[in-house]
Amino acid sequence: MNPKLAEQIKEKYQALNQDPQIHFEGLLHSKPINYWDYIQVDALLNLQVQRTVFPDEKVFILYHQISELLFNMILSEIDQVAKTRNITTKLFTDKIMRISRYFDVLTSSFSIMKDGMDVEQYNKFRNTLTPASGFQSAQYRKIEFASTELINLIDNRFRETINRNSSYEHAFEHLYWQAAGKDYSTGKKSYTLSAFEDKYKDEFIRFTKFYQNNNLWSKFKGLPKSDQNNQELINAMRHYDYTVNIKWVIAHYNTANHYLNISGKTAEATGGSEWVKYMHPKYQKRIFFPDLWTNEEIQTWGTNV
Numbered sequence: 223m224n225p226k227l228a229e230q231i232k233e234k235y236q237a238l239n240q241d242p243q244i245h246f247e248g249l250l251h252s253k254p255i256n257y258w259d260y261i262q263v264d265a266l267l268n269l270q271v272q273r274t275v276f277p278d279e280k281v282f283i284l285y286h287q288i289s290e291l292l293f294n295m296i297l298s299e300i301d302q303v304a305k306t307r308n309i310t311t312k313l314f315t316d317k318i319m320r321i322s323r324y325f326d327v328l329t330s331s332f333s334i335m336k337d338g339m340d341v342e343q344y345n346k347f348r349n350t351l352t353p354a355s356g357f358q359s360a361q362y363r364k365i366e367f368a369s370t371e372l373i374n375l376i377d378n379r380f381r382e383t384i385n386r387n388s389s390y391e392h393a394f395e396h397l398y399w400q401a402a403g404k405d406y407s408t409g410k411k412s413y414t415l416s417a418f419e420d421k422y423k424d425e426f427i428r429f430t431k432f433y434q435n436n437n438l439w440s441k442f443k444g445l446p447k448s449d450q451n452n453q454e455l456i457n458a459m460r461h462y463d464y465t466v467n468i469k470w471v472i473a474h475y476n477t478a479n480h481y482l483n484i485s486g487k488t489a490e491a492t493g494g495s496e497w498v499k500y501m502h503p504k505y506q507k508r509i510f511f512p513d514l515w516t517n518e519e520i521q522t523w524g525t526n527v
Contacts, residue, residue, distance in 0.1 A: 274347040278339040282347070285335055286356075289328060293361035296324050300368045304436040311445070311452045318438070318458040325465045332473040336480050344481050353414040356474075357402045360422045367430045369466070370439045370510035377401055378506050390427045398506045438462075439511050456514060463510045468503050472527050475501045 235242040258264065270283045299321050303309060366375055376384055377398045384396055403415030411419075434440070442450065442459060449455070478501065503524030509515060515523075 273350040276343040276347045278343040279347040281334070281339050282344070285331070285338075288331070290359065290361055292324050292328055293359065293365060296321050296365055297361060297368065299324075300365070300438060303438060303441055304368065304433065309441065309445075311449045311455045314442070314445075314449075315452075315455045315458045318455070318462050322458070322462045322465050325462070325470050329465065329470045329473045332477045336477040339481075341481060348481075353412070353417075355402070355414050357399050358414065358418045360418075360425070363399070363422070363426065364429055365466075366508075366510075367426070368433045368437050369462075370437055372397075372430060372434060374439070374509060374512060390430055394423065394427065394430075398508060442511070459511050460514050463514070467508045467510065468524050468527060471501060471503050471508075472524070 231245075232242040235245055269287060270280050272279045272283065299317050303314060303317050306313065372390075372393050373381065373384070373386055375398055376393065376396050377400065380396045384393070400411075400415065403412035403418075404410070438459075442455075507520065507523045509520065509523065512520065
């Protein structure tokens, strides 16, 4: 062994108040790592628990599990931006484009869902999924919270009138995706929405308290003015916004339409939501970075796709 390397390892463990000799002995007795153990292949391949006998249900499960893994990768990238002080425009741009590439994969992957399952099979096994719904993806909600200020996620019907200094709890009750499971005339929530909130609401509120000032949009606005005018960064931010809030959403919408709009009759989503108006971007106009778009672009958001 290189004596310098051995000394560096010794110093590493001493700095942790650990005995380097013990760690060297542990290395002596440990087994070499292999691919299947490191990636946990066996564990991954045992996570697809079907509720029916239809083969294409496995495609559905695997696709959503892959999506959740990509969401996790996206959150990891955003976390690095949020926690980097005095971030440079180069690092910011690199991270935004890396996140966008993950969403590019998610967008293109919808062809697996749209063309990779038998319609008849899907419309049989989907009934066993009720009342679960894709809007219950907590990681996707976190991506939204971590990307922009909370006001930009408020239901479009209330966005102009809601007090921007509202409590997190009050703002939470007016988030756009509440419309997927809430009767605003009575305040009654569907089981799908209530179960989702029971599991994640407290966690979401803690999460948003950190990201309210550390989300991607706030971090951008905290840059020096010269950096905010960096065209490469602006282009990256716009690309991310458009990719997430138009391209990916429309791909999702078209896939749902393929399976749920049969012979002109629109089926109800498994969570009971009015999914057409909930999903299509032209209704909610979700925009992470509104100041980077012209008034005309905002007014026509999602209508030209």
